[in-house]
Amino acid sequence: MSDLKKMYTTMVEDPFPAELAIRLGDAELTFAKRTWTIDGEEKGLRYGENPDQPAALYAPVDGRLTLGGVTFRGPGDGLVCAATEEHLLQSGKHPGKTNLTDVDNGVNILQYLTAKPAAVILKHNxxxxxxxxxxxxxxxxxxxxxxxxxxxxxxxxxVNRTLDVATAEQINAVYVEVVAAPDYEPKALEILKSKKNLRIFRLPGLSQLDKLVGQPFLDVKSLADGGLVLQFSFRNRILAVGDFLPAQATDKAGTTVVARAPSAQEAEDLLFAWAVEAGVTSNSVIFVKDGATVAIGTGEQDRVGVVELTIHKAKTKYADGLAFAAHKLSLYELAQKAKGDPEIRKSLADITARTDATNGGLAGTVLVSDGFFPFRDGVDLCIAAGVTAIAQPGGSIRDTEVIAACNEATPQVAMVFTGQRSFRH
Incomplete structure (x- = not known):
């Protein structure tokens, strides 16, 4: 077992060259492999997605791509790939691929959330x-x-603001592996450094993410046969509440249906939720209330299925929160203890009842869906869970049925269209 544990801290030999060049038509893009000297050892990535996969990180150093009149991100725009030893305030060990891609997806989400102090916690990208x-x-x-x-x-x-003492104390009270911020208050950094294996990144660009919005990067997907798919990265068109489109549709009989417009609070929560959606694996839905996610459903194969599973997930997480607040035990630990303790069993029953009463905290939430609803079943489930407003791309042949589901609800549920899909495969 000790040998198995060792593989997670052992550096994999890196055979990748120091320079990478890509030529696209007349444009030549040059990248340099990123390495860090830690404890006197200069190495690149510890390993890739798994400990037996060699990997390398490359940062653009020369050349800039323009396609279709659009200029892509390039040298000088780096955040994660630009991190040097100066930005690794504490590393514990050389970074691994998954650490960096989680931080990168945090950057991806926060670029659309610059108006307020924001925090995102990521796992498995x-x-x-x-x-x-x-x-x-x-x-x-x-x-x-x-x-x-x-x-x-x-x-x-x-996070997208200088990390202060109050936030550092909260982070230090739980277990996380990586923290990235544009800067740190000195006392906050001292608090975080008390955990020696915590990776701490200072990425100054996190305070200026609004400069990157609208400018895509070259998104490269590798196929199993060695082929490549190149695409423009996703660009969020919903940057303000006014960018949402009214949800309206006309059926074959010529009947037009229009959904209720969201309230100011609903619209702001939908704006926030759509920003977070940019970093969620499709097929997905997100429930949000008061500027915070309540439940995030990721990577399911059908839309009604992801709604069902996310509602179940919300109830489980809500009950777990109540269990931990009351007993400092997880929901699972509380259920195990309840088998032999009548008082704990009574508390567990109360937690279950409170969870059911609020539908796992979903009552009064708004919801975004990264793709349109092909049937109204998913919308009906959302409404039954307590959703008051929905944002979705629109464009289904059954949009009239989907809007009708909102209009038939009591009270009436709001809906808007985003006019774009947000799949992330």
């Missing part, structure tokens, strides 16, 4: 929880963590 708040970073982090404290265990925390 998906957000566990995210929140923003005018009340400050500590409030945002607490809301993001509370959304799913189970999944947040061992995750990566990425």
């Amino acid at each position: 998906n957000p566990c929880g995210a929140a923003w708040s005018d009340a400050g970073l500590a409030v945002a982090f607490e809301a993001a963590f509370t959304a799913d404290r189970i999944a947040a265990f061992g995750g990566a925390v990425v």
Whole structure:
């Protein structure tokens, strides 16, 4: 067993060259392999997605791509790939691929959330929880963590404001592997450094993410046969509440249906949720309330299925939160203890009843879907769970039925269209 544990801390020999060049038509892009000298040892990535996969990180150093009149991100725009020893305030060991890609997806989400202090916690390249708040970073982090404290265990925390003492104390009270911020208050950094294996990144560009919005990067997908798919990266068209489109559609009989417009609070929560959606694996839905995720459903094969599973997930996480608040035990641990303890069994029953009463915290939430609803079944499930407003791309042949589901609800549920899909395969 000790040998198995060792593989997670052992550097894999890196055979990749120091330079990478890509030529696309007349444009030549040059990249340099990123290495770090830690404890006197110069190495690149510790390993790739798994400990037996050699990997390398490359940063653009020369050349800039323009296609179709659009200029892509390139040298000088780096965030994660630009991190040197100066930005690794504490590394514990050389970074691995998954650490960096989680932070990178945090950057991807936060580029659309620059208006307020925001925090996102990621695991396996998906957000566990995210929140923003005018009340400050500590409030945002607490809301993001509370959304799913189970999944947040061992995750990566990425924030868009200088990390203060209050936030550092909250982070230090739980287990995370990576923290990235544009800067740190000196006392906050001292608190975080008390955990020697915590990777701490200072990425100054996190405070200027609004400069990158609208400018794509070259998104490269590798096929199993060695082929490549190149695409423009996703560009979020919903950057303000006014960018949403009214949800309306006309059926074959010529009947037009129009959904209720969201309230100001619903619209702001939908705006936040659609920003987070940019970093979630499709097929997905996200429930949000008061500027924080309540439940995030990722990577399912059918839309009604992802709604069903996310509702179940929300109830489980909500009950777990109540269990931990009351007993400092997870829901699973409480259920095990309840088998032999009548008082604990009574408490567990109360937690179950409170969870059912609020539908796992889903009552009063809004929901975004990264793709349109092909049938109204998924919308009906959302409404039954307590959703008051929905944003979705629109464009289904059954849009009239989907809008009708919202209009038939009591009280009437709002719906808007985004006019774009947000799949992330």
